[in-house]
Amino acid sequence: MKGDKSSDVVANGLLSLAVAIIVLFIALFIISGGFMKQEYLKPWSKEYSNNYNDPRIRLAARGILASSGHNMQPWTLRLDPIDSLSFYLYANPERITKEVDPEFRQMMISQGTFLEYVSVAGEKEGWEVKIKLFPNGEYDEENLLHSMDTLPVAKITLESAQQEEAPLYNAMYMPDTNRMPYWDHELSPYEISSLESASDTSDISVKVYKEQSDHSYITACVIESAIMEAGVPRVMEETNTIFRANEHQKNRYRYGFSVEGQGTSGLMKPVLQGMLTMFPSLNSGKAASQNFIKSTMTSAKNAPAYVMIVTERNDRATQVRSGMIYSRLVLTGHTMGLAMQPLSQVLEEYPEMNHLYTKFKQKYAPKDGTIQMLFRTGYPKKRMPLSMRQDIMNFFVK
Structure with a gap:
């Protein structure tokens, strides 16, 4: 009889736990705006x-x-x-x-x-x-x-x-940026050639870096720049200001960042959105800095190849043309099954980043050239929302 009573207690406990989880999920779903049209x-x-x-x-x-x-x-x-x-x-x-x-x-x-x-x-x-x-x-x-x-x-x-x-x-019609891990597959000569030929002008070049020496150096700079940026409160606050925590905010603003940017989808999306709505501190201050560093490290360590767009000049027209080439690279990559993610922190030009930016620029854009874009590319393990x-x-x- 004692065994039966113990089993009943355990069963009731599990049932109560299951009910509590369901109630919590429903509450988070409602708080996140899960019933709203996207x-x-x-x-x-x-x-x-x-x-x-x-x-x-x-x-x-x-x-x-x-x-x-x-x-x-x-x-x-x-x-x-x-x-x-x-x-x-x-x-x-x-x-x-x-x-x-x-x-x-x-x-x-x-x-x-x-x-x-x-x-x-x-x-x-x-x-x-x-x-x-x-x-x-x-x-x-x-x-x-x-x-x-x-x-x-x-x-x-x-x-x-x-x-x-x-x-x-x-x-x-595919997501332009994929922050998920990429498979450790080398790009083929055809894929490299297709990317590097995206620019049809002599003053803007596209270069793929996959050799170990360059790859290790770029990875180290990407991580170092993320740690640097995470330690600059005004920069992190600017990012936090344009974060949309739930469906209400996403429908209201329709620009900026959201949980989808880190690949969150399915049942985890309303759970995370509900938590961030209830507890905004989860995505601000020290927590946001740590999440940012962790995310960047994951990206850098899952980068089969890096790509740079380098220009001889840095006038406004050249910057615009670099953006056109970047879109061409994104679309060309998609047709080959490749994904891309900008890793631009090391190229940012605020004072705290200046030393690292200058060192990186001197190595990969000599003769007063400018690195307009740095991004990783490879075959993604999952599609982004x-x-x-x-x-x-x-x-x-x-």
Whole structure:
């Protein structure tokens, strides 16, 4: 009889525990906004652009799927009021990340990523996309934010052309960044050649690094720069400010970071979002710094190869063109099954990073060149969830 009573106690205890877990999950699911529609994912639908008759808006709706620094989507668009096949791209000064990007270099690279996606979408729809950079003149570097607001980065004009196969088109609907571990498979000579030939201009080069000496050095610099950045409170706070902890925030802002950025999906997503909503300190201060270092170390230790985009000049047009090449690399990589993740901390130009940045730049960009992008590439073990995107009409202003 005692054995039966003990078994009943254990069974009741397990049942109570199971009920408590279910109740806790439901509570976290509700707190995380799990019942809400994910409006921020609508632009990822291939049917999304069909809502618009204007070809400029349709192509721009694909352009916003491109990667951008901190997923800030720093784009403002204006339709040409006279030419129905032209529109303008401006850098949005309200979407700067001035702590990690005080020279606004990443901001300008993000303009280029958008432009390349628009070009690929144009091929699919039968348009030749002609891009003129800084059509109304260069920025006044002494009054940069005002220049961003008043001078377009590019004038985009569509001309009717024969519809092409557009082999990179489907790759636009895949997540541009994958922070998950990659398989330890070497890139083939064909894959390396495909990536390194992404630039068709002599002043911008793409180089793949996979040899042990370079690989070890780059890995060490990536980790050292992450530790450095984690120790700069104002930089970490800037990142924390644009973190969206739950579905309510993601639907409201539709840009910045979220738990999906670290690959969280499935049942773990509402659990983690609910916890972060209830206890924001889990993603701030020392905890955020430690998580950031751990994540970067995991990425660096799962990097079959690194890739750099290096330029001879560092003017704004070159930065934009580097972004276009980066998008081309991302899309080309997707067609070969490769994923990519920028590891840009060592390239950031705030004072605390200066020594490491200068040392790294001197090694890999001699003769006053500039490393515009550093990222890892390889075959991902898992696919990443899609990230937030704003509604296309939020980008257009008069």
